[in-house]
Amino acid sequence: MKAKKFDTDFDHGKDVTGALDLSKARRPNQEQKRVNVDFPTWMIESLDREAGRLGVTRQSIIKVWLAERLEQLASNK
Numbered sequence: 001m002k003a004k005k006f007d008t009d010f011d012h013g014k015d016v017t018g019a020l021d022l023s024k025a026r027r028p029n030q031e032q033k034r035v036n037v038d039f040p041t042w043m044i045e046s047l048d049r050e051a052g053r054l055g056v057t058r059q060s061i062i063k064v065w066l067a068e069r070l071e072q073l074a075s076n077k
Contacts, residue, residue: 001009001019010016039047044058051061 001016006016006019047058047061051058054061056064
């Protein structure tokens with residue numbers, strides 16, 4: 001499919017996903033990298049309680065809280 005037809009079809013709300021190779025699609029700055037962090041026991045217990053209260057995993061609450069803090073720091077600059 002030529003770029004002009006792709007753009008026209010997209011602009012008219014047509015499904016253009018068939019023209020894309022989604023097997024190589026990536027979200028910028030969203031790649032995962034594993035890290036290990038040691039926390040004191042009291043902190044793990046507090047995280048688990050809060051995660052349980054919210055119905056999410058420990059990992060999820062850590063990610064959300066870190067993201068919130070980093071966004072806050074970025075907006076203060």
